[in-house]
Amino acid sequence: MKNLKHLASIALLAGTLGLTGCLDNDKDPIEYPPAGYISIYNGAPNNTGVIVFADQNQVNNNPLKYSEALAYSNFYPGKRLFKFSQSNSVTSLLDKEFEIKVDSVYSMFVVEDAGTLDAVLLDDNWSQTTAGKSQIRMINLSPDAGTASLLIDESETPFVADLAFKSNSDFKGLDSKIYDLTVVSSTGETLATATRVELRGNRVYTLVLRGYKQSTENAKKLDLQLLTNYIHY
Incomplete structure (x- = not known):
């Protein structure tokens, strides 16, 4: 609370x-x-x-x-x-x-x-913020991407695993630094990437997977968006 x-x-x-x-x-x-x-x-x-x-x-x-x-x-x-x-x-x-x-x-x-x-x-x-760590969660808003997991940098172990459509992870802490983010499907297929994403301390973020994997001419394509929920000054 x-x-x-x-x-x-x-x-x-x-x-x-x-x-x-x-x-x-x-x-x-x-x-x-x-x-x-x-x-x-x-x-x-x-x-x-x-x-x-x-x-x-x-x-x-x-x-x-x-x-x-x-x-x-x-x-x-x-x-x-x-x-x-x-x-x-x-x-x-x-x-x-x-x-x-x-x-x-x-x-x-x-x-x-x-x-x-x-x-x-x-x-x-989210928990109490600190200068050396950010907090981040992920939500899957893509109607057709299936189950999605988040990989951080070169790690093969998901930081967030198996998010179905409309589901989300809890907030988790990460050191304040620059990361490469990769979202993969349940079969290991790369769905979306974001390189050199800076996550700062004393901040709380939500990573959104959005859009359509199977995009038509007018549909928004699958990509990632980082939202800032909170900054402690």
């Missing part, structure tokens, strides 16, 4: 809340209503952009396009119905209910499953 000061620093980093008063020991702390914190990422390759609603409250003004993310923002706790629609349309592409807990941090991923939208909500449960 992350404490309120830690949650405030996440929100401040994301630019969603002005919580500097919470971090100033010379002033009385400001009381904020109970909330959970969610970032939202669009990983649906054929989606042109979504407007997100939590119950009747609109979350974003501009369409969230493929491979884009909304920074952490606060949401009232409890069971919330999330609605995803196209811009300037009242037709819902997806309605899905999630339970938001007080003082919890989440990432929501919009995905494409058999041609329709779906969404998954992950607990962002």
Whole structure:
């Protein structure tokens, strides 16, 4: 469980809340209503952009396009119905209910499953950050890549093993340095690579496998994207 000061620093980093008063020991702390914190990422390759609603409250003004993310923002706790629609349309592409807990941090991923939208909500449960290590997890958002594993540099032992579509690993620590990343299938076929990726200390990352392995003319190809969840300054 992350404490309120830690949650405030996440929100401040994301630019969603002005919580500097919470971090100033010379002033009385400001009381904020109970909330959970969610970032939202669009990983649906054929989606042109979504407007997100939590119950009747609109979350974003501009369409969230493929491979884009909304920074952490606060949401009232409890069971919330999330609605995803196209811009300037009242037709819902997806309605899905999630339970938001007080003082919890989440990432929501919009995905494409058999041609329709779906969404998954992950607990962002990382450990205390340190200057010498980064923390990273992986999520498989490719609808057709099958089971995927992550190899680091020349190691033949997967750093993350056997992630099915819409599944993720836990956050794991890596020394702060530059790495070569290779994602392979269950048969050892190379699915995607990223070379000279710098992972810095005091940072938390999510590595996203996204797109289609069997790409058509208009489909987004399979590749990797590194998201930064948190930076401790």
